[in-house]
Amino acid sequence: MTEPAAQLGPSAGLDWWQTGVVYQIYPRSFADANGDGIGDLAGITEHLDHLAGKPDSLGVDAIWLSPFYPSPDHDFGYDISDYLGVDPKYGSLDDFERLVDACHRRGLKVVIDLVLNHSSSDHPWFQASRASRSGLYADWYIWRDAPGRTLTGRQRPPNNWRSWFGGSAWTWDEPRGQFYHHTFLPQQPDLNWRNPAVREALLGVVQTWLDRGVDGFRMDVFNVFFKDAQLRSNPRRIGRRGAWSWQRHLHDRNQPELHDVLRDLRSIVDTRPGRMTVGELFDGMLADAAQLIAPRHLVFDFTLIGLPWSAASFARTLAARDAVFGPERWPANVLSNHDQPRHASRFTPPGRVHAGLTVADGRAKVAAAMLLTLRGTPFLYYGEEIGLRNLSIPNGQALDPPARRAGFLFPWWNRDQARGPMPWDGGPGAGFSSGRPWLPVGPDAAQRNVAAEASDAASILATYRRLLRLRRSNEALISGSQELLARGAAGVLAYIRRAGSDAAFVALNFGSGRARIDVPVASPGRAWRVAFSTTERVIGDEVAGATSLAPLEALVTTLA
Numbered sequence: 217m218t219e220p221a222a223q224l225g226p227s228a229g230l231d232w233w234q235t236g237v238v239y240q241i242y243p244r245s246f247a248d249a250n251g252d253g254i255g256d257l258a259g260i261t262e263h264l265d266h267l268a269g270k271p272d273s274l275g276v277d278a279i280w281l282s283p284f285y286p287s288p289d290h291d292f293g294y295d296i297s298d299y300l301g302v303d304p305k306y307g308s309l310d311d312f313e314r315l316v317d318a319c320h321r322r323g324l325k326v327v328i329d330l331v332l333n334h335s336s337s338d339h340p341w342f343q344a345s346r347a348s349r350s351g352l353y354a355d356w357y358i359w360r361d362a363p364g365r366t367l368t369g370r371q372r373p374p375n376n377w378r379s380w381f382g383g384s385a386w387t388w389d390e391p392r393g394q395f396y397h398h399t400f401l402p403q404q405p406d407l408n409w410r411n412p413a414v415r416e417a418l419l420g421v422v423q424t425w426l427d428r429g430v431d432g433f434r435m436d437v438f439n440v441f442f443k444d445a446q447l448r449s450n451p452r453r454i455g456r457r458g459a460w461s462w463q464r465h466l467h468d469r470n471q472p473e474l475h476d477v478l479r480d481l482r483s484i485v486d487t488r489p490g491r492m493t494v495g496e497l498f499d500g501m502l503a504d505a506a507q508l509i510a511p512r513h514l515v516f517d518f519t520l521i522g523l524p525w526s527a528a529s530f531a532r533t534l535a536a537r538d539a540v541f542g543p544e545r546w547p548a549n550v551l552s553n554h555d556q557p558r559h560a561s562r563f564t565p566p567g568r569v570h571a572g573l574t575v576a577d578g579r580a581k582v583a584a585a586m587l588l589t590l591r592g593t594p595f596l597y598y599g600e601e602i603g604l605r606n607l608s609i610p611n612g613q614a615l616d617p618p619a620r621r622a623g624f625l626f627p628w629w630n631r632d633q634a635r636g637p638m639p640w641d642g643g644p645g646a647g648f649s650s651g652r653p654w655l656p657v658g659p660d661a662a663q664r665n666v667a668a669e670a671s672d673a674a675s676i677l678a679t680y681r682r683l684l685r686l687r688r689s690n691e692a693l694i695s696g697s698q699e700l701l702a703r704g705a706a707g708v709l710a711y712i713r714r715a716g717s718d719a720a721f722v723a724l725n726f727g728s729g730r731a732r733i734d735v736p737v738a739s740p741g742r743a744w745r746v747a748f749s750t751t752e753r754v755i756g757d758e759v760a761g762a763t764s765l766a767p768l769e770a771l772v773t774t775l776a
């Protein structure tokens with residue numbers, strides 16, 4: 217018998233990926249079980265207590281694993297040479313199955329990364345494709361003749377498209393005597409989604425991993441799958457530094473044919489209840505994201521990830537997103553990932569890297585309160601729960617391939633900085649590895665590590681744990697509507713979340729002075745009571761009329 221709707225909580229119609237919190241793991245850097253300096257699947261399995269299943273776990277609902285497939289690592293796994301395998305450096309398919317089982321036993325879902333826009337140039341499909349213009353795989357990639365020669369006598373590329381990783385998006389291939397297209401590195405040729413055989417093979421990959429028990433997919437750069445059928449050049453425009461910005465990217469992404477493929481892909485995923493996708497919007501706008509969000513499927517719009525430490529900036533961006541998404545689209549909230557500088561570093565006041573430690577940690581706590589109380593699904597990036605900072609790696613020693621190609625026409629940041637080993641304890645190798653970690657552990661690992669923060673009630677880790685616990689217990693924070701109240705005046709961002717008779721009022725002081733704020737009127741017969749604060753406020757105390765926020769105070773009150 218179905219329960220009457222009125223007796224179900226407001227989140228009853230929502231799925232785990234709307235009500236839950238997702239934790240991104242970069243497998244290379246999370247935990248190394250066999251001491252070769254590279255994180256692996258067995259290492260992740262050994263550290264699941266940190267994430268879920270124990271009273272003092274973080275209490276997240278799902279992990280998203282960045283790629284662990286066989287790869288020559290020109291882009292550290294985002295160049296896949298076998299879509300159905302596990303790279304031996306990360307373990308085996310058995311290790312993967314053990315990890316999925318272990319996650320499921322403790323109620324954790326597993327989301328994997330699918331990189332279906334391009335494969336590795338080592339993939340047998342590309343090897344066969346470059347070998348013959350008439351073979352079975354001839355049209356699996358985007359090949360074109362050169363339309364002539366340049367003034368210097370070199371083959372002229374088919375159009376003006378640029379690679380996101382610098383230079384032309386076309387590379388001349390001697391064996392085939394043609395150019396092939398690559399949105400990223402030459403070692404990452406773009407697959408030809410217009411070819412039905414390619415489509416069938418890639419959808420088959422989705423099916424296989426579903427059969428293997430995964431709960432969802434993060435779809436790498438999914439809005440780039442289709443390019444203009446006639447490969448027209450992009451119109452030029454005046455841009456900033458870097459040739460990518462000198463053209464309007466009309467023809468090399470966001471093509472209408474994408475919707476058809478997404479329908480097919482999503483319908484395969486939807487045959488299994490509770491499965492999801494989250495599409496990574498590549499270099500896109502809010503309106504593009506809004507178009508691509510579908511029932512039961514999320515899109516990373518990345519609007520929050522680039523913002524400076526400013527309540528007014530967050531308020532403006534949240535208001536703009538609310539206006540475009542409306543109440544029916546569910547946002548994905550992200551402050552850090554494997555591509556961007558870590559937010560604890562981004563938010564560190566300039567020139568205060570050492571002296572500003574307390575301020576920077578204070579900001580990281582306010583950021584955590586925001587991420588975990590805004591409407592939408594929070595995606596945490598491993599290490600942010602202990603306030604992990606960027607690694608400082610000199611450009612000359614960068615391992616990140618685009619960082620090695622950087623120049624005036626191609627400004628780039630070093631993504632190594634956000635991919636440092638997870639510091640588990642203060643021991644050698646920070647408990648990440650008994651060997652030599654592939655990237656150095658941070659200089660502060662002796663103090664900033666999971667074990668140290670676990671025993672400190674005032675730590676960033678303790679703050680994340682408290683916030684996650686509160687979020688789980690409050691329907692308004694999980695599924696509620698969102699209304700912005702303070703939009704940055706006096707450095708405060710404040711909003712109210714409502715679901716049925718539950719409500720939460722959140723006030724975040726981004727500033728380092730005290731700030732007075734008006735507290736909204738509570739419902740008749742009820743009062744706002746402190747449910748969380750980064751200061752000494754007493755949990756359960758009533759807050760009414762107006763209150764003074766301490767510097768960098770994050771305050772969450774709920775109706776009681």
Ligand code: NOJ
Pocket residue numbers: 291294295331400436437496554555
């Ligand atoms: C987006 C991924 O997040 C990034 O790490 C990768 O380099 C590109 N896609 C290419 O796959």
Ligand code: CA
Pocket residue numbers: 248249250251252253254255256305
């Ligand atoms: Ca290893």
